[in-house]
Amino acid sequence: MRSYSRRGTGHSLRRLYAPRYLSLSFLYSPPEDNCSQAATAVATENLDERSGWGVTAVGSRAVHLLAGCAATRRPELGAAMHSYDYLLILAFLVLVVLPAPLLGRFYYRVVEGERTWLSPVLRxxxxxxxxxSGIDPKVEQNWKAYLWALLAFNLAGFVLLFAMLLGQGALPLNPQQLPGLEWSLAFNTAMSFVTNTNWQSYSGEASLSYLSQMVGLTVQNFVSAATGITVLLAFCRGISRRSTENLGNFWTDMTRVTLYGLLPLCIVLALLLVWQGVPQSFAHYIDAVTLQGADQSLPMGPAASQIAIKQLGTNGGGFFGVNSAHPFENPTALSNLLQLVSILLIPAALVFTFGHYVKDMRQSRAIMACMLIMLLIGGAVSLWAEYQPNPALNIAGVEQTAPLEGKESRFGTTATVLWATATTAASNGSVNAMHDSLNPLTGMVALVNMMVGEVIFGGVGVGLNGMLLNVLIAVFLAGLMIGRTPEYLGKKLQATEIRLLVATLLVMPVGVLVLGAVAASLPGPLASVSNPGPHGFSQLLYAYTSATANNGSAFGGFSANTVFHNLMLSVAMFLGRFGYIVPVLALAGSLAMKKAAPQGINSFPTHGPLFVTLLTVTILLVGGLTFLPTLALGPIAEHLSLGF
Structure with missing residues (x-):
């Protein structure tokens, strides 16, 4: 199966699964009072790959024709949610929220060196x-030493992975004799996995050997996830400790997070996925004959082990080109639910780990409430939008049932929307459907989830870092409104902290707006866009938003495998990763050295409904006002032009 871009091989999926779509074969102006006559101007033909809604590129008049008809004949809901859909949503929320406090406490005990039930085996x-490695786990580091250790470790990982991808043709465990990657693609892939983005401008089964997948990518899935958690641990210690410059030991934190926090869960999930039918082997690809008599090669490989950490570590890079839409990567409804829950499981647990550090679980509950509110609002909007029928089909008088274009029929619309919402809320980026085929407002929700800085759960560790930055910004705004020096948990926020907070606010705008504008202004890079009009703009916007947010999902019609985009997206991924890590660690070091004043009656509470509201509004204002013009040019304009 040919891949055009990161896990969204939308075009190739459409060739295999998409039905025949209705499009205007000639221009026709129907009477204003009888849109049914417009159906006589509609014929069935193959979907033009550049059109996201089945209207071929016959000019803007075609779109206006359908929009005009839609104004007089509003579409009827083509499908409704059933009891199964509501049970799926309930099961998803319960399985994410209920284990979070227990797992959060377990992580706190592990990273602080306390004895747990795994200690006899793993200690x-x-x-x-x-x-x-010559590490003394009792020796702690200040924020600069912690940062340098982190940067050196990640640089070494990048160099090793880059070299492995370039020389994969000469390395073992390559039964298909696949050559090394082109240098810009290898550079992009190495940067992608080191930064926990997992943007993929290649198709795994067609480009990578088993060694590259298992030793190269899977190892980085573990260590990049662990890196994010270590930064969070340092930040938590900076907030909770007093009058010290020590934030812990990076090497100790990495070891404990990987051994206790990631490996046990991944082993359990990998075994469950193998039980459900996900391959885990080193066998050659299998040559098979389809029911139609055509020859087909069935990819194999050690997939289950990589998929487990891909989900639990909020990495998202698929073993196969179409990610979790592939029947080998996600074969059943149960495997789909397990992988879906895994996306948010650790980010939710780490919220409660923070509460244990500051000895105030009310802080955790307030942050969790804010995250759930934003997740539920985004999910509700996406579900409503995705169940709306295709206006082109509705005007033509075609009876519509479930809106399954670009989706896997074995999962359905609700499971697809849940995944799209969770994967962009958690900087995971894996997909079980093609985001390029989502309704415009559903795609907009995915964009907003990333544009706010991946703070709605976010990536493991880094997501809560982003949320805590917004907490400090909200506290600062509250201090301005009431005329008091802002403070959080007894520690005053002064000029140094505010400057560092402002530095983090610039990361997303620079990566999305500046780098995206450069790509949009040059004819060569702009040729990667496969769709004219607002949807084409959304493809480019989504790519640079996803890269900067370290998410990795994509609109599949965007052809990212060019030298320009491979390098520019690498810059965006680097900026989105280390543009946050450096100021966060500096902020942690500054806060750790402060004394904490006891909170009194005049202290601004950061745990009640009022603060949850303030925090939610702050996140939406900072992210929404910054990117609203670009959203208006992309998904909002597309939604209005289609006549919804």
Missing amino acids: PVENICYRL
Whole structure:
């Protein structure tokens, strides 16, 4: 299966699964009082790959024709949610929220060196790691030493992965004899996995050997996720500790997070996925004959182990080109639910880990409430939008049932929308359908989830970092409104902290608006856009938003595998990762050295409904006002032009 861009191989999926669509074969102006005559101007033909809604490129008059008819004949809802859909939503929320407090407490005990039920098995392994690497787990680091250790570790990982991808043709575990990647693609892929973005401008089964997938990408899935959590741990210590410059030991945190926090869950999930039919082997690809008599090669490989950390580590990079829409990567409804829950499981748990650090679980509950409110609002808007019928089909008088274009019929609309909402809320980026085929407002929700800085749960560790930055911004705004020096948990926010907060606010606008504008202004890079009009703009906007937010999902019609986009998106991914990590660690170091004043009756409460409201509004204002003009040019304009 040919891939055009990151996990969204939307075009190739449409060739395989898309039905025949209605499009205007010639221009026809129907009487204003009888849109049914417009159907006589509609014929069935193959979907033009450049059109997201089945209207071929016959000029803007075609779109206006359908929009005019829609004004006099509003579309009827083509499908409704059933009890199964509501049960799926309930099961998803319950399985994410209920284990979070227990898992959050477990993570706190693990990273602080307390004994847990896994200690008899893993503590000897942990000690061996320290002895082999010469690490003294009791020696702590200030924020600069912590940062330099983190940067050195990530640089080494990038160089090793880049070299492995370039030389994969000469390395073992390559049964298909796949050559090394082109240099810009190898650079982009290495940067993508080191930054936990997992943007993929290639199709895994057609481009990567088993060694590259298993030793290269899967290892980075673990260590990039662990890196994000270590930054959060340092930030939590900076907020909770007093009059010290120490934030912990990066190497100790990495070891404990990987051994206790990631590996056990991944082993369990991988075994469950193998049970559900996900392959885990080193066999050659299987040559098969389809029911139509055509030859087909069925890809194999150690997929289950990579998919487990892909979901739990909010990495998102698929073993196969179409990610979790592939029947080998996500074969059943149960595997779909397990992977969906895995996206948010650890980010939700880390919210409660923070509460244990500051010894105030009310802070965790307030943050969790804000995250759930934004997640539920986005999910509700997406569900409503995605169940709306195709206006082109409605005007033509075609009876519509479930809106399944670009979706896997074995999952359905609700499971697709839940995944699209969760994967963009958590900087995961995996997909079980083609986001390029989503209704405009559903695509807009996915964009907004990323544009606010991936703080609605977000990536493991880094998502809560972003939320805590917004907490500090909200506290600062509250201080301005009441005329008091802003403080959080007894620590005053002064000029140094405010400057660092402002620096983090610039990351998303620079990555999305500046780099995206450069790409949109040059004819060569603009040729990667496959769709004219607002949807084409959305493809480009989505790509640079996804890269900067370290999400990795894409609108599949965007052809990203060019030298320009491979390098420019790499810059966006680097900026989105380390543009936050550096100021966050500096902020943690500054806060750790402060004394905390006891909170009194005049302290601004940061745990009640009022603060939850203020925090939610702050996030929406900072993200919404910055990117509203670009959203108006993309998904909003597309929604209005289609006549919804």
